[in-house]
Amino acid sequence: MKNFFNLIIGVFIGLIAAGLLYLSVRTPAGEPVTLVSSPTPEPIVVYVSGAVKLPGVYRLPVESRLVDAVQIAGGFMDGADIAQVNLAKILEDGEQIIIPGGTQLATPQLTIGGNGLLFTPTPPGGTKVNINLATMEELDQLPGIGPTAAQKIVQYRTDNGPFLRIEDLLKIPGIGPGIFDEIKSMITVSATN
Numbered sequence: 001m002k003n004f005f006n007l008i009i010g011v012f013i014g015l016i017a018a019g020l021l022y023l024s025v026r027t028p029a030g031e032p033v034t035l036v037s038s039p040t041p042e043p044i045v046v047y048v049s050g051a052v053k054l055p056g057v058y059r060l061p062v063e064s065r066l067v068d069a070v071q072i073a074g075g076f077m078d079g080a081d082i083a084q085v086n087l088a089k090i091l092e093d094g095e096q097i098i099i100p101g102g103t104q105l106a107t108p109q110l111t112i113g114g115n116g117l118l119f120t121p122t123p124p125g126g127t128k129v130n131i132n133l134a135t136m137e138e139l140d141q142l143p144g145i146g147p148t149a150a151q152k153i154v155q156y157r158t159d160n161g162p163f164l165r166i167e168d169l170l171k172i173p174g175i176g177p178g179i180f181d182e183i184k185s186m187i188t189v190s191a192t193n
Contacts, residue, residue, distance in 0.1 A: 046058060050099035128187055
């Protein structure tokens with residue numbers, strides 16, 4: 001009887017071992033579960049122009065409002081007519097925002113910045129750049145004047161003394177009548193505008 005009992009236990013243990021072996025080597029049934037992270041929404045890109053201090057193209061988070069776009073564009077210029085715009089408006093990708101009012105400048109020159117977006121290097125309306133006192137960085141902000149021309153202006157001042165009139169900029173190689181006409185309303189040689 002003892003042999004019979006041992007035989008039953010052996011068969012039982014064998015069946016359990018065979019079942020475990022089968023479960024461990026068989027192909028799982030059903031579809032595999034793949035975990036996917038939720039997509040992060042891409043930022044929107046808007047063009048802010050008009051009576052803002054730094055018109056240009058900016059990236060903003062999805063669901064941004066017009067007030068966010070104005071803030072990233074340097075805020076309102078003096079005289080901006082904010083009653084004409086809905087600052088709580090939710091922005092859409094590719095939208096152009098024009099803030100009415102303010103001192104109107106010539107069409108700003110847009111430059112591609114380090115982040116790949118456009119911005120304007122034009123100084124705020126009403127502020128004239130004194131070409132006798134301006135730094136290279138301030139001169140570089142004028143339309144058509146890049147770092148090389150700004151350096152030439154500063155070098156000319158150093159070598160020849162202050163500019164007597166704004167037309168003296170035409171003596172700088174690389175600054176022709178076209179560039180001069182574009183910036184003449186934005187520059188001065190006097191201490192007051």
